[in-house]
Amino acid sequence: MIEAAQAAAATGAVVSLVLILVAIVLTAASGLPGLFVARRSARGQWVAAVMTVLGAAIGLAGAGLAFTKRGVGPLELPFTVMGGRPVLAMDSLSALFLVPVFLVGALGCLYGLGYWPQSRHARTGAKLRLFWGLLLAGMTLLIVARNGLVFLLGWEVMALSAFFLISTEDHRAPCRQAGWIYLIATHAGTLALFAMFALWRWSTGSYELSAAAAEGMSPAARNGVFVLALLGFGLKAGVMPLHFWLPAAHANAPSHVSAILSGVMLKIGVYGLVRVFSLLPGPPPAWGGVILLLAAISALLGVVFALGQHDLKRLLAYHSVENIGIILMGLGLAMLGRSLQRPDWVVLGLAGCLLHVWNHSFFKSLLFFCAGSVVQGARTRQIDRLGGLARTMPWTAMLFLVGAVAICGLPPLNGFISELLVYLGLLRGVVAPDGVGSAVAIVAPVLAIVGALAVACFVKVYGAVFLGHSRTPAAAGAREAPLSMRAPAMVLGAACVVIGLAPIAVAPLLDAGIADWMPELGSSAIPLGDLVPLGALSVTATALAAVIVVAVVLLARRRRAVRGVGTWDCGYARPTGRMQYTASSFAQSIVALFHWVLRTRTQGPRVDNAFPAATWMHTHVDDLVLDRVLLPAAEAVGGWFRWFHRFQQGLTHRYVLYVLVTVILLFLWAALGALS
Amino acid sequence: MIDTLVHITLLLVLPPLLLGVINKTKAWFAGRAGPPVLQTYYDLAKLLRKGLVISETTTWIFLAGPVVTLAAVLLAGLLIPLGRFDAPIAFTGDLILFAYLFGLARFFTTAAALDTGSAFEGMGAAREVTFACLSEPAMFFGLLVLAKASGSLNLTAMLHGPAGGFAMSAFAPLVCVSIGLFVVLLAETCRIPVDDPNTHLELTMIHEVMVLDHSGPLLGVILYAASLKLFVLGTLLLHVIAPFRAPAPWLNGPLFVLEMLALAGVIGVVESTRARLPMRHVPLLLVAAILFCGFGFILMVR
Numbered sequence: 001m002i003e004a005a006q007a008a009a010a011t012g013a014v015v016s017l018v019l020i021l022v023a024i025v026l027t028a029a030s031g032l033p034g035l036f037v038a039r040r041s042a043r044g045q046w047v048a049a050v051m052t053v054l055g056a057a058i059g060l061a062g063a064g065l066a067f068t069k070r071g072v073g074p075l076e077l078p079f080t081v082m083g084g085r086p087v088l089a090m091d092s093l094s095a096l097f098l099v100p101v102f103l104v105g106a107l108g109c110l111y112g113l114g115y116w117p118q119s120r121h122a123r124t125g126a127k128l129r130l131f132w133g134l135l136l137a138g139m140t141l142l143i144v145a146r147n148g149l150v151f152l153l154g155w156e157v158m159a160l161s162a163f164f165l166i167s168t169e170d171h172r173a174p175c176r177q178a179g180w181i182y183l184i185a186t187h188a189g190t191l192a193l194f195a196m197f198a199l200w201r202w203s204t205g206s207y208e209l210s211a212a213a214a215e216g217m218s219p220a221a222r223n224g225v226f227v228l229a230l231l232g233f234g235l236k237a238g239v240m241p242l243h244f245w246l247p248a249a250h251a252n253a254p255s256h257v258s259a260i261l262s263g264v265m266l267k268i269g270v271y272g273l274v275r276v277f278s279l280l281p282g283p284p285p286a287w288g289g290v291i292l293l294l295a296a297i298s299a300l301l302g303v304v305f306a307l308g309q310h311d312l313k314r315l316l317a318y319h320s321v322e323n324i325g326i327i328l329m330g331l332g333l334a335m336l337g338r339s340l341q342r343p344d345w346v347v348l349g350l351a352g353c354l355l356h357v358w359n360h361s362f363f364k365s366l367l368f369f370c371a372g373s374v375v376q377g378a379r380t381r382q383i384d385r386l387g388g389l390a391r392t393m394p395w396t397a398m399l400f401l402v403g404a405v406a407i408c409g410l411p412p413l414n415g416f417i418s419e420l421l422v423y424l425g426l427l428r429g430v431v432a433p434d435g436v437g438s439a440v441a442i443v444a445p446v447l448a449i450v451g452a453l454a455v456a457c458f459v460k461v462y463g464a465v466f467l468g469h470s471r472t473p474a475a476a477g478a479r480e481a482p483l484s485m486r487a488p489a490m491v492l493g494a495a496c497v498v499i500g501l502a503p504i505a506v507a508p509l510l511d512a513g514i515a516d517w518m519p520e521l522g523s524s525a526i527p528l529g530d531l532v533p534l535g536a537l538s539v540t541a542t543a544l545a546a547v548i549v550v551a552v553v554l555l556a557r558r559r560r561a562v563r564g565v566g567t568w569d570c571g572y573a574r575p576t577g578r579m580q581y582t583a584s585s586f587a588q589s590i591v592a593l594f595h596w597v598l599r600t601r602t603q604g605p606r607v608d609n610a611f612p613a614a615t616w617m618h619t620h621v622d623d624l625v626l627d628r629v630l631l632p633a634a635e636a637v638g639g640w641f642r643w644f645h646r647f648q649q650g651l652t653h654r655y656v657l658y659v660l661v662t663v664i665l666l667f668l669w670a671a672l673g674a675l676s
Numbered sequence: 677m678i679d680t681l682v683h684i685t686l687l688l689v690l691p692p693l694l695l696g697v698i699n700k701t702k703a704w705f706a707g708r709a710g711p712p713v714l715q716t717y718y719d720l721a722k723l724l725r726k727g728l729v730i731s732e733t734t735t736w737i738f739l740a741g742p743v744v745t746l747a748a749v750l751l752a753g754l755l756i757p758l759g760r761f762d763a764p765i766a767f768t769g770d771l772i773l774f775a776y777l778f779g780l781a782r783f784f785t786t787a788a789a790l791d792t793g794s795a796f797e798g799m800g801a802a803r804e805v806t807f808a809c810l811s812e813p814a815m816f817f818g819l820l821v822l823a824k825a826s827g828s829l830n831l832t833a834m835l836h837g838p839a840g841g842f843a844m845s846a847f848a849p850l851v852c853v854s855i856g857l858f859v860v861l862l863a864e865t866c867r868i869p870v871d872d873p874n875t876h877l878e879l880t881m882i883h884e885v886m887v888l889d890h891s892g893p894l895l896g897v898i899l900y901a902a903s904l905k906l907f908v909l910g911t912l913l914l915h916v917i918a919p920f921r922a923p924a925p926w927l928n929g930p931l932f933v934l935e936m937l938a939l940a941g942v943i944g945v946v947e948s949t950r951a952r953l954p955m956r957h958v959p960l961l962l963v964a965a966i967l968f969c970g971f972g973f974i975l976m977v978r
Contacts, residue, residue: 388793390735397735410780411773423772430824430977438977441820445970448775448816449809455783456805463790463801469733533767540765540773544751551743555894556736561728568731568889569794575733581790581798589806593959 016090017073019062020098020144026055027105028137031130039122048129049109052136056106059098059140066095067512074146084206086147092512093278094143096354097271100361101143103495104263105136107488108256108365114484115372116254124168128254135161135260139268148197148207155193155268159186159236162265165257166249178248181626185235185245192232196276199224211519214279222280226287229276230294237269239328240298243321244626247309250317251381255372258313262320263365267357270327274353277335278517285436288336295332296446299325301624303453304594307460307587308621312371312381315461316364319407322450323360326422327353329443333425334517340436343524344531348425350517351510351528356418358506359499363406363415366492370400373481373489374465378474383461383583388470392478395486397466402493404458406500409451412541414499423447424532453590460586469577501542504534584619597624680764682929687753690933691903692716694910694940701944716903723896731889733793741788742890742897745781749901752777753908757832759932760921766832771819774831775812778864781901782808789886800885803955807870807882810962811860817969818853818860822916824976825850835915842919845976852972854916859965861913861943863958865906868947870958880955910939 030051034044066072074089109132118125135158142154163186167179197207203221204213217225231242238246246266250258277283302321309315330353337345371381373396378386390397406413426444429437470476480486499506507528515525528534567575591598604617622628647658696713703710712718730738755774757763763770786801822834825846842850863870866883875881887898914935922931953961 388733390737394735401737405780405783408779408783409776410783411776416773416776419776420769420772424769424829427769427771427820427823427829430820431827431829438824442973444820445813445816448812451776451779452805452809452812455779456809459783459786459790459801459805463787463798467735467737467787467791468793532769536765536767537773540751544747547747548740548744551747552736552740555739555743558728561730563730564732565729566731567733567792567794568729569792569796570888572794575793577793579795580793581795581802586790586798586802589802590809593806593809 014073014075016062016065016070017075017088017144019058019065020090020140021088023055023059023062023102024137024140026051026058027133027140030055030109030133031126032133034118034126034129039126040119042118044126045113045118045129048133049113052109052133053106055136056102059102062090063095063098063102066090067092067509077150081147081149082207084147084208086145086150087208088144088150089146090144091516092509093274093516096509096513097143097267097357098140100264100267100358101136101139104260104361104365104492105132107491108132108260108369111256111259111369111372111485111488112254114482115256115376128165128168128257131161131164132257132260135165135265139264142268143271146209148200148209151209152190152193152197156190158265158268159190162186162261166253166261168254168257169252172252174248175252178245178252182245182249185242189232189235192228192235193272196225196228196232199228209275209279211279211281214281217280219284222283225276225280226283229273230290233269233272233276234294235269236272237266237324237328238298238321239294239324240301240321241625243298243302243324244623244630246320247305247314247317247623248626250320250368251311251314255313255368255375258317258371259365259368262317262368263361266320266324267327267361270324270331270353270357273328273331274350274517277331281520283335283339285336285339288332288334288339291328291332291335292440292443293332295325295328296443297325298322298328299450300446300453301597303450303457304590304597305621305624307453307457307594308591308598308600310383310584310619312374312383312386312461312465313368314381315383315457316367316371319454319457320360320364322454323356323364323407326419326447326450327356327360329447330354330356330418330422330425333422333440336436336440337425338518342432343521343526344428345425346518346521347514347526347528348421348428348531350514351507352418352421352425354510354513355421355499355503355506356415359406359414359418359496362492362495362499363403363413366399366489366496367403367407369485369489369492370396370403373485374478376485377478377481378472380472380474383464385472386465386470386475387468387472387577387580388466388475389478390466392470392476393466393480396481396489399486399489399493400466401462402496404462406496408454408458410455412500412545414496414503416541417500417503417537419447419451420537421528421532456587456590460583463586464583468580469575471577471580471582497545501545502538503532504529504538507534591621599628679761683758683761683764684754686758686929686933687750687904687907690936691907692720692900694906694936695903697937697940698944698947701941702948705945705948716899720896720900723899724893726892728892728894731792734791734889737784738788738791738889739894741784741791742887742894742901744784746897746901746904748777748781749904749908753904753911755831756908756911757835757915758911759914759935760836760925760928761932762836763832766830768829770831771823771829771834775815775819778905779808779812781905785886788890792889794889796879796885797888799879800882803882804886807863807958807962810959810966811863814856814860814962814965814969817966817973818857818916821846821849821853821969821972821976824973835912837919849972849976850916852968852975854913856965856968856972857909857913857916859961859968861906861909862946863962863965864909865902867943869950869953869961872952875952880952906940906943907936910936914939 030048033047037044072090074087076085138154138157142151145151163183169175203217235242299322306315306318330349333349334346406415409415409419430441598621601620695716700710754765755770789797789801826834826837828834871882918935922928
């Protein structure tokens with residue numbers, strides 16, 4: 001009976017996968033019609049939007065079906081690649097990662113209608129939409145791939161589309177530079193993945209990604225796969241020493257591109273790690289330890305570097321590094337739990353990891369959407385040139401606030417729930433009688449510092465950008481974003497609120513993902529609801545939110561208030577925008593605490609007499625890896641090869657001469673060989 | 677049910693009294709008569725009857741700051757057991773919610789300060805978030821020690837300790853933690869030596885300068901929330917330094933009130949005998965708190 005059911009499942013019923021394939025085709029093709037219409041015509045963008053939203057809806061339906069375990073394949077593709085038929089399959093883990101791809105993909109495309117309309121960006125609009133569709137298709141393909149080569153195909157489509165998206169405005173030098181650095185970084189990562197899949201093939205005999213294939217791997221090969229995966233996927237995910245491409249790329253891309261890069265593409269790196277580690281049974285504890293360490297470094301330094309930034313989008317980009325750190329804390333804990341036979345760590349760690357993947361993709365995309373509205377409204381990304389936008393852009397300010405509270409992990413929004421899961425996993429170690437748990441729990445205070453720093457950073461951003469006086473006329477005259485840009489952000493904001501208030505709704509999905517990640521857990525898997533009091537959390541969070549909303553509304557309606565006066569400020573008659581605290585000053589005391597790693601560069605003339613003339617000051621925080629290690633190292637290597645310039649002077653006839661000389665030398669060598 | 681009612685009543689009524697006791701102690705040290713012990717209640721009653729002045733620079737965040745702070749601190753007060761009574765709301769992991777509620781309060785207090793567009797209030801907000809970055813890990817180390825000592829992740833069980841009281845081996849770590857938590861209490865509630873609630877020089881203030889522009893009922897809410905925060909964090913500390921049990925159950929309530937007032941007296945003594953630290957030395961004090969709690973943790977798990 002069971003065998004018959006299994007056979008039926010194996011032969012027929014691949015509905016979920018078929019839906020996903022349709023979604024891949026629709027999204028991949030969404031930008032094509034736009035190439036064939038007139039540059040000034042808006043028809044292309046509407047076709048692209050309809051196709052992307054339709055594809056995403058179909059894809060979401062497919063992902064939803066996968067949670068019910070119906071029609072998930074595997075599906076063998078009807079052709080052969082390097083001696084094997086590539087296999088596609090769905091499971092809950094794939095579905096969990098597909099949801100942000102389709103959701104943010106569709107919402108970003110709609111946001112683009114208002115933010116990057118064809119009428120204003122005739123030169124770049126069609127290109128952006130073409131690669132947007134390809135990016136979505138590439139990511140979807142690699143998530144359902146169960147074959148190393150198909151995975152790499154999807155990976156490269158994604159990586160290259162992202163390059164073209166980052167360098168959308170390729171007439172601007174910073175965009176080109178960000179694009180090149182990204183391209184180098186992503187190809188270094190791809191190289192590691194090529195090596196990883198080659199190693200996989202060598203030790204298992206096929207490119208098929210299945211746990212059964214990995215059974216026969218030697219421990220050395222497993223360690224090799226671990227290191228290469230960490231390198232390749234870590235570069236994409238932006239783990240701390242490998243994050244160097246990320247700040248410039250996210251800052252210089254159009255904002256909805258930043259949203260999908262930060263909200264979704266980084267998570268594909270996480271997906272790679274989660275997937276590959278799920279296939280390697282019985283990991284040594286050191287793996288989990290390494291991941292936890294990297295995670296703690298990413299989380300702490302990510303937020304510290306974010307505090308030092310003056311550019312709104314660069315700041316948000318560094319926060320992605322921080323959040324990837326939090327995600328990896330969950331993953332590291334789950335790996336340790338797997339090594340040490342602690343199902344509660346696996347459940348809490350992986351649930352925290354997967355939920356934070358969702359949460360971060362929602363609130364980070366929301367924040368980038370709002371940042372885009374700010375950039376469009378006030379024409380600058382410099383935090384210290386904004387201010388007071390809450391009065392001119394009330395919707396954007398409200399939505400940004402939701403994102404900011406969520407990303408700080410504060411109750412009652414969704415960031416708190418996923419951080420709570422990670423915390424609980426870490427803390428369960430300390431109550432257990434053995435010593436390993438206590439060592440793991442050391443990460444909890446690190447997460448606490450990260451939380452406090454994140455609050456500091458987002459108060460700085462929110463206060464400097466949206467509150468107080470406007471610092472420039474441009475900020476004072478900012479216009480609210482159109483509905484086409486606000487509506488997608490509202491959907492994401494609603495998702496943040498719903499997950500925060502009713503985490504119980506996502507618990508079954510997370511349970512399914514955990515079961516797929518660690519099949520050997522089987523019946524010893526503990527449902528998430530048994531480890532975390534989701535109901536109690538829901539009730540308290542809802543009560544807190546309700547009390548706050550009611551009280552603020554009542555207060556705002558209070559009649560007995562004197563309005564229309566300026567800020568008292570201990571008796572200033574005419575406070576102006578230039579007198580208020582700047583974002584840089586706000587962060588200065590924390591930046592000073594972390595001077596040992598930030599090493600802020602300050603430029604400007606010394607002010608020494610009592611009546612100085614107009615003066616200026618400029619501070620800059622260099623990136624830890626790119627500006628302080630990689631670029632100087634590249635300079636040095638370039639210096640060593642300077643002697644080579646004597647031979648390489650761009651004269652064709654010289655090069656031909658070298659060829660001739662080489663051929664003659666080869667002849668001589670051959671002749672000498674024949675003589676002796 | 678009765679316990680819950682007693683808990684809520686104590687939580688709502690007692691906090692302003694602590695400020696009165698602190699001020700009375702300080703006055704006694706200075707040889708003054710000082711304001712009446714109930715002065716804070718009179719102030720609150722006066723402020724609630726007054727009107728509001730709202731700067732035209734501000735938005736609704738300015739109103740939300742005090743309200744969110746009060747709501748968050750009240751909820752934190754419902755999560756923590758008072759003396760021997762159980763907390764009305766208790767679940768696994770409520771310690772994280774407890775700690776993060778203060779983060780929520782801080783977010784909105786500092787945002788409301790920045791909303792006025794005043795340099796002074798920005799300065800206060802910057803100091804508040806900076807010092808919180810150091811007091812937060814100290815508090816977490818302290819909570820870790822309590823979790824380890826009691827074997828539980830539920831504030832009520834953690835703070836009440838195991839059935840037979842904390843083990844002897846937990847004694848040294850708990851001493852370390854109580855020192856660290858006392859510093860955290862002083863920093864979080866903006867007391868000397870971190871901040872001076874009585875100062876009148878805006879440049880050197882932290883908490884008071886953030887709320888310069890709030891007036892009337894909003895100022896009352898802020899004053900009340902500050903006393904509530906002192907009460908809640910003081911309760912946390914009392915569990916560590918005075919885990920006493922009254923001989924009869926009905927005596928537990930009065931015992932707790934007495935302990936609380938004694939703690940307020942101690943804070944008053946510290947305020948009277950210590951000078952406020954220079955602002956640049958405050959991080960050192962807080963790092964010392966982290967070290968105390970961290971060493972407590974290491975002693976606990978060794």
